[in-house]
Amino acid sequence: MAGIGFQLQKLFKEDYFSSRLKAYGFSVLVTSGPWLIIILSLSLTQWIIGNIPTFPIETRELLTISLSYCFIFSQLIFSVQQLTLTRYLADQLYEVKYERVIPSYLGLTKTSLLLAIILFFVFLILSPLPIYLELIIGMFFMIMLLIWNTFMFITALKDYKSVSTAFLIGGLVIVLGELALAFVLNFDKVSVFQGVSILYIPFILGMFLTLSILFVVLSRTFAYKGEERPLEYLTYVDYFPRFVVIGTLYTAGLWIANFVIWFGEGSSQLYDVFLFNRMYDVAVFWSYLTIIPTLMFFVISVETRFYDRYRSFYGYINEGGSLEQILRSKDRMITVLKEEVFRLLRNQGVVTVLFLICASWIGSWLNASPEFVPMLRLTIVGAYFNAMILVFQLLLLYFEDHKGAMIISILFFGSILLLSIAFLPMGISGYGLSFCIGSIIAFIYSSLRLITFIKHVDYFAFTQGQMLQKAKLFVPLVKKLYKY
Structure with missing residues (x-):
């Protein structure tokens, strides 16, 4: 990026x-x-x-x-x-x-x-x-x-x-x-x-x-x-196994509520192979459109300002900067990060509120049933916190906090899955609750994790190092495959 x-x-x-x-x-x-x-x-x-x-x-x-x-x-x-x-x-x-x-x-x-x-x-x-x-x-x-x-x-x-x-x-x-x-x-x-x-x-x-x-x-x-060895990148699965969990469970968490709700009230089956819930699926797709500003502003604000301070901070650590230089660059980095994150929360919040206000109009435009509007509002709120989870998770990956990012993905996926199953008997009136509440739970943890980590980021930078996992599967396999 x-x-x-x-x-x-x-x-x-x-x-x-x-x-x-x-x-x-x-x-x-x-x-x-x-x-x-x-x-x-x-x-x-x-x-x-x-x-x-x-x-x-x-x-x-x-x-x-x-x-x-x-x-x-x-x-x-x-x-x-x-x-x-x-x-x-x-x-x-x-x-x-x-x-x-x-x-x-x-x-x-x-x-x-x-x-x-x-x-x-x-x-x-x-x-x-x-x-x-x-x-x-x-x-x-x-x-x-x-x-x-x-x-x-x-x-x-x-x-x-x-x-x-x-x-x-x-x-x-x-x-x-x-x-x-x-x-x-x-x-x-x-x-x-x-x-x-x-x-x-x-x-x-x-x-x-x-x-x-x-x-x-x-x-x-x-x-x-x-150049041969096209599968050499698989060796990184041995070194960074948490990446597979992070990417897979976060993405699965985006859709797991849909998968569960496909077996609930109002769901349909098309040609014995396609399960769907027309009302909820449409609400989720519309909700994900509302977080485009987060993706845009994250790249523009965080990437254009934060990255320079981030590179300066780790530059002093890697190149033997003085303690004063490291602490000063850390303070600048944290200050900019806080400014950009709060700006991101505010900007996306404004967009989310506007869509919440316009939810009734969207429902009328789509000729949706009355139950669609409250469902749409719940998924819009869930999408807001979902977008913030993604931002915080990416920032933790910047700081090499793979464990924290993995816990976020597990919590995000697990909470939405369990809540979706628990709320399924409520029928249509409960659709959207699991996605909303699960996203809020993961958001709270991710924000606390990021706050705690950046507060002691200099300590972690010096002590955690790069904990490489033991090569158990793909490294020996790739070496045997390419004979090196």
């Missing part, structure tokens, strides 16, 4: 409105590009086909649910290796070993696709859908997973114009393609499965185009020199 901060600093030094607008735009696309484009494209597609009275409801429903499944489960698979690969990539770039970037990308692609194929095979066994539709859904699922992977590598670059263009072009292709198909073709004369297959074409083309552009940018920047 430091590279992003450097680029944004340059834009903010230019006293032009267009430069600042570019900075905000870059930060949004760099932090939430795939997620934002897919949600907005899906929302616009629903609005387009929803305004055609003769459009089959079954076709729209199957398209929406299957796309949502592809989005959620591709994100879950990606999260398993996300932090491990990020740490490995950061170390290689720090050591100027650029020749290892593309091999690690290829290794991540192989392992993540293997996990995806296993999951897709389970889907094939359970699904009664026609094989051609299953393959189309599987293709989009794989493309989304590769976009998550490629996008993570792209954050190490500075070609944000190309990255932004890639996502905007992909989203534009999806929306224009769906618009053309909705008005040109008569979906009453084709089966539901054929209609969904046709509507998938713009999504596949748009996202494949985005993936292609991102891959070209990546391969153009980091040339592939035939």
Whole structure:
């Protein structure tokens, strides 16, 4: 993320409105590009086909649910290796070993696709859908997973114009393609499965185009020199096993309430394979849109100001600075961190309150039932604390507090899971409570953990060191595989 901060600093030094607008735009696309484009494209597609009275409801429903499944489960698979690969990539770039970037990308692609194929095979066994539709859904699922992977590598670059263009072009292709198909073709004369297959074409083309552009940018920047050992990054699983827990459980915590509620009141089952709760799922997707400002302001405010003080503090420690220099830099770092965190809490709080006020209007616009509005408000509050948890967790990872970040993920996932099960008998009136309360519980712990840690950050910097785990699995396996 430091590279992003450097680029944004340059834009903010230019006293032009267009430069600042570019900075905000870059930060949004760099932090939430795939997620934002897919949600907005899906929302616009629903609005387009929803305004055609003769459009089959079954076709729209199957398209929406299957796309949502592809989005959620591709994100879950990606999260398993996300932090491990990020740490490995950061170390290689720090050591100027650029020749290892593309091999690690290829290794991540192989392992993540293997996990995806296993999951897709389970889907094939359970699904009664026609094989051609299953393959189309599987293709989009794989493309989304590769976009998550490629996008993570792209954050190490500075070609944000190309990255932004890639996502905007992909989203534009999806929306224009769906618009053309909705008005040109008569979906009453084709089966539901054929209609969904046709509507998938713009999504596949748009996202494949985005993936292609991102891959070209990546391969153009980091040339592939035939360096082997694409699975070498897996050795970091031995050294940093907590990363797998942190990434997987935090991401699972985002959706675990949905998974439980899919078995509760008001839930539906589509073609014996897709479980969903239309009301709650829509509320959650809308709630996650409200925290885009947090992702944007975190990069802009914390990355552009905090990182310099952070680097200065650890620079004095690593390079033998005096005690006075270390304490002075620590005070500056903590002061800036507090200012930016409070500003982040305030800015996102304003956005959250505005959406809480507008919840009734959103419900009317969506033609939702009366129970939707209180549910939406609960999930909006939960999303607010969820966003703050993510920020605090990232800051703890900055300070190498892997244990604290892991406990947060466990608490976040566990509390939402247990509360979702406990509140399930309440039915619709209890939906959203588990996500809201669970997020608040994890937020309280994460804030206390961060406050305690930064208060004694100089002590931890000198005493904790880098506690490497004993190489039990992947290090011997990789050494045997590549014979070194």
